Amino acid sequence: xxxxxxxxxxxxxxxxxxxxxxxxxxxxxxxxxxxxxxxxxxxxxxxxxxxxxxxxxxxxxxxxxxxxxxxxxxxxxxxxxxxxxxxxxxxxxxxxxxxxxxxxxxxxxxxxxxxxxxxxxxxxxxxxxxxxxxxxxxxxxxxxxxxxxxxxxxxxxxxxxxxxxxxxxxxxxxxxxxxxxxxxxxxxxxxxxxxxxxxxxxxxxxxxxxxxxxxxxxx
Ligand code: ATP
Ligand code: ATP
Ligand code: CA
Numbered sequence: 001x002x003x004x005x006x007x008x009x010x011x012x013x014x015x016x017x018x019x020x021x022x023x024x025x026x027x028x029x030x031x032x033x034x035x036x037x038x039x040x041x042x043x044x045x046x047x048x049x050x051x052x053x054x055x056x057x058x059x060x061x062x063x064x065x066x067x068x069x070x071x072x073x074x075x076x077x078x079x080x081x082x083x084x085x086x087x088x089x090x091x092x093x094x095x096x097x098x099x100x101x102x103x104x105x106x107x108x109x110x111x112x113x114x115x116x117x118x119x120x121x122x123x124x125x126x127x128x129x130x131x132x133x134x135x136x137x138x139x140x141x142x143x144x145x146x147x148x149x150x151x152x153x154x155x156x157x158x159x160x161x162x163x164x165x166x167x168x169x170x171x172x173x174x175x176x177x178x179x180x181x182x183x184x185x186x187x188x189x190x191x192x193x194x195x196x197x198x199x200x201x202x203x204x205x206x207x208x209x210x211x212x213x214x215x216x217x218x219x
Contacts, residue, residue, distance in 0.1 A: 002025070002026060002027065003026055003027075003068045003069060004026075004027050004029070004066065004067045004068050004069075005021050005026055005027065005028045005029070005067065005068065005069050005070070005071065006028070006029040006030075006031060006064060006067045006069075006070045006071070007021075007028060007029070007030050007031065007045075007070075007071045007073060008031045008032075008053045008070065008071065008072050008073060008074060008084060009031075009032060009053075009072065009073035009074035009075065009081075009099075010030055010031075010032040010034075010037040010038070010040070010041055010073070011073060011074075011075055013073045013075070013099055013120055014030075014032075014071065014073025014074075014099075015037075015040075015041065017071055017073065018030050018041055018044060018045050019044055022044055022045055022046075027046045028045040028046050028047075029045065029046060029047050029048075029049065029062070029067065030044075030045040030047070030048040030049070031048075031049050031050075031051055031053055031062075032048075032050065033050070033051065033052050033053070034050070035050045038050040049062055052080075053072075053074070053080065053084040053087075054080050054083040054084055054087070056087045056090075056091075059087055059088070059091065060091065064088065064091060064093065065091045065092060065093060067093060068094060068095060069093075069094070069095040069096075069097065070088050070093050070095070070096050070097070071096075071097045071098075071099075072084050072085055072088070072096065072097070072098040072099065072114075073099050074099070075099065075101060076101070078101055078105050081098065081099070081101075081105070081109075082105070082108055082109065082112065085098050085109055085112050085114050086112050089112055089113045089114075094115075095115045095116075096113075096114050096115045096116075097114070097115060097116045097117075097118060098114045098116070098117055098118070099117075099118055099119070099120060100117050100118065100119055106119070123142075126140075126142065127139075127140050127141075130150075134214060134218065135153075136152050136153045136155070136214055136218035137150055137151065137152060137214065137218075138151040138152070138153060138200055139151040143204075146206055146207055147204070147205065147206055147207065148204070148205070148207055148210060149177070149202065149203070149204045150202075150203050150204075150210050150214070151180070151200050151201070151202055151203075152200070152201050152203055152210075152213070152214055152217075152218050153198075153199075153200055153201075153218060154195050154196075154197075154198075154199040154200070154201055154217075154218075155217050155218050157217060158195045158199075158217055159195055159196060159197050159199075160194060160195070160196075161194065161195055162191065162192050162193060162194050162195075163176060163189055163190070163191050163192075163193055163195075164191040164192060166195070166217070168213065168217075171213075172205070172209050172210075172212055172213040172216075172217075173205060173206065173209040174203050174204065174205030174206075174209050174210055174213050175203070175204050175205060176189050176201050176202065176203055177189075177202045177203070177204050178201075178202040179193065179195070179199055179200070179201055179202070180199065180200040180201075180202070181196050181198070181199045181200075182196070182198065183196075
């Protein structure tokens with residue numbers, strides 16, 4: 001189903017959301033107070049509009065309430081971000097995603113009723129730190145402070161062995177949710193499935209268990 005998105009704030013974060021949604025065939029209304037930014041996105045999105053998103057009437061006039069999902073990607077001007085979110089909420093926009101600059105900003109946004117609050121710089125920093133610490137870690141998603149989902153390159157020692165032989169669940173307490181190999185993606189690995197060279201394992205578990213697994217079995 002095609003969804004109608006509006007992105008407010010065309011910095012690097014909002015801008016890359018606009019580009020990606022457009023590439024995926026969605027209708028995107030791009031909004032920025034800065035005319036240069038608006039011109040920069042005019043050919044990329046369905047419609048690009050120069051306006052101050054803290055102007056409630058202006059938001060009403062462009063029909064913001066018809067949007068399925070509005071993304072507030074205003075950065076430094078925390079006051080504008082909060083006010084914009086408040087107005088969107090009052091206008092009953094069903095889904096509002098807001099980029100937070102810090103924890104206080106996040107708390108205010110949560111109180112106002114933002115549907116989802118994101119911290120792209122902080123989260124990307126965490127992910128990149130994990131990549132830096134280990135060459136085996138291809139990707140990393142934090143599920144909670146203690147649990148993660150990690151993509152790990154299979155080490156030499158694992159090659160040619162089945163999951164049963166490797167005994168990963170008993171030894172490390174982690175579960176292999178999927179195996180990415182040159183043959184494709186195996187999304188329900190069985191005990192008898194054998195690890196091949198260059199396979200990537202999608203592992204879920206407690207952080208300390210994943211670390212142990214990675215140190216002992218990773219590439
Ligand atoms: P990024 O890190 O994503 O590049 P940033 O954190 O540096 O962005 P800003 O540059 O402060 O964030 O804000 C992003 C965009 O939001 C800017 O292009 C700015 O013009 C726009 N913006 C700021 N205030 C408003 C407003 N009241 N209405 C509409 N757009 C606004
Ligand atoms: P982010 O989006 O990650 O919050 P940013 O893209 O807005 O950051 P800046 O705020 O310009 O980037 O810079 C990030 C940090 O780098 C700041 O704390 C700043 O003090 C520091 N910094 C900038 N230039 C230098 C420099 N030449 N040497 C050391 N630190 C620097
Ligand atoms: Ca920034």
